[in-house]
Amino acid sequence: xxxxxxxxxxxxKQKTRIALIDAALDLFLAEGYDITTVDQIAxxxxxxxxxxxxxxxSKEEVALSPCRDGQEIFExxxxxxxxxxxxxxxxxRAMRTTLATVRDGDPAEADRFVKVRRLMKETPSLIAGxxxxxxxxxxxxxxxxxxxxGTDVDDLHTQFVVSVLTTINRVCLEHGPDDxxxxxxxxxxxxxxxxxxxxxxxxx
Amino acid sequence: xxxxxxxxxxxxKQKTRIALIDAALDLFLAEGYDITTVDQIAxxxxxxxxxxxxxxxSKEEVALSPCRDGQEIFExxxxxxxxxxxxxxxxxRAMRTTLATVRDGDPAEADRFVKVRRLMKETPSLIAGxxxxxxxxxxxxxxxxxxxxGTDVDDLHTQFVVSVLTTINRVCLEHGPDDxxxxxxxxxxxxxxxxxxxxxxxxx
DNA sequence: TAACTTATGTCACCCCATGACAAATGACAA
DNA sequence: TTGTCATTTGTCATGGGGTGACATAAGTTA
Numbered sequence: 001x002x003x004x005x006x007x008x009x010x011x012x013k014q015k016t017r018i019a020l021i022d023a024a025l026d027l028f029l030a031e032g033y034d035i036t037t038v039d040q041i042a043x044x045x046x047x048x049x050x051x052x053x054x055x056x057x058s059k060e061e062v063a064l065s066p067c068r069d070g071q072e073i074f075e076x077x078x079x080x081x082x083x084x085x086x087x088x089x090x091x092x093r094a095m096r097t098t099l100a101t102v103r104d105g106d107p108a109e110a111d112r113f114v115k116v117r118r119l120m121k122e123t124p125s126l127i128a129g130x131x132x133x134x135x136x137x138x139x140x141x142x143x144x145x146x147x148x149x150g151t152d153v154d155d156l157h158t159q160f161v162v163s164v165l166t167t168i169n170r171v172c173l174e175h176g177p178d179d180x181x182x183x184x185x186x187x188x189x190x191x192x193x194x195x196x197x198x199x200x201x202x203x204x
Numbered sequence: 205x206x207x208x209x210x211x212x213x214x215x216x217k218q219k220t221r222i223a224l225i226d227a228a229l230d231l232f233l234a235e236g237y238d239i240t241t242v243d244q245i246a247x248x249x250x251x252x253x254x255x256x257x258x259x260x261x262s263k264e265e266v267a268l269s270p271c272r273d274g275q276e277i278f279e280x281x282x283x284x285x286x287x288x289x290x291x292x293x294x295x296x297r298a299m300r301t302t303l304a305t306v307r308d309g310d311p312a313e314a315d316r317f318v319k320v321r322r323l324m325k326e327t328p329s330l331i332a333g334x335x336x337x338x339x340x341x342x343x344x345x346x347x348x349x350x351x352x353x354g355t356d357v358d359d360l361h362t363q364f365v366v367s368v369l370t371t372i373n374r375v376c377l378e379h380g381p382d383d384x385x386x387x388x389x390x391x392x393x394x395x396x397x398x399x400x401x402x403x404x405x406x407x408x
Numbered sequence: 409t410a411a412c413t414t415a416t417g418t419c420a421c422c423c424c425a426t427g428a429c430a431a432a433t434g435a436c437a438a
Numbered sequence: 439t440t441g442t443c444a445t446t447t448g449t450c451a452t453g454g455g456g457t458g459a460c461a462t463a464a465g466t467t468a
Contacts, residue, residue, distance in 0.1 A: 131335030
């Protein structure tokens, strides 16, 4: 008869993980991403540098980890959208609920989200990693869209649709405000523009 | 009364630069990008490792340098487009002439172009850098498009247009063939799809 | 040829990242 | 509680990427 299932061990791991992320984010924002060393981050959490790399594969990963979380939320939201929605509808609605989730969920989590956005704006060296994440997510999105459109992932039109969808999200996120609420507003405005530019049924 | 202007010094520099690029590309393709070390590249050209970093800021930069060249061609082609063309027209035509330039220009240069494309397809660690380049170019493209549309660079519609234009190019280049000629064909097919999806005047 | 400028090599150094091994710590059953 | 086991952690050693400093070699110019 297992209760919470999570033992002390697992809880400790989660705690150091969060501690590493928070320490890293604060150091990055205070001192600058490039200058801050992994040793400093580890020291701030009172952990050996080697341990840091057992939690995160790279310095970049710890910085972008809240991003990754948001992306996972988005992807599960997208998978939960009914199958009769068009790719465009499904993606936009999933995006809306994702931002709303961040806005209304754990404040600490939302705080990290905002911090990462602030950090990325002032750190060109992180753009590469961010773009890489987007590219990966785009590959997964392609499968989802191909399913909804009933084509192969190699279909040129499907690839175009995916790229445009990613683009809409990117226009929002890239230069938008940091806080979830105004970000959601920008999202609506971007969607309005997209719908003025695209022919009805373009994504079918 | 200056003649060729380029002295022995400058010629030598160009030669080692090219030699480094070619040696790097061949090593990367033969052994793999991640495994190949800068020391190996430098040794292949009979140059000190320190000198390598005087030519290229990073191992990534030497790999992507032909890409960068192509992008510069594109940007000068774009700047040369008449001002009365819409952003979409200007970008697509600049893209066409760029690919044609690569196809019809120096075979050695085209060869490097093809090699880089082959390399990128099998090297995930290079995607980040490539995406970063695209992001940078997108920022410059934004200024050009803002000029043509007569808006500020912060204009949301302008940002949307830029993203869609970048997207069209990316759909082409990302999963397309390596050789310039078939790539040009894929470009035309992508353009056709884009025009079926977008409302006339969407980029104005 | 001499003086100057610039590229190169050598050296030292820091940071990121990883494998190996031993020590510490939580999990679990007797 | 105690002993055993599994997992996490720290320490150590190693290698590659990347940079500053300085002396030397090589091209440039008078």
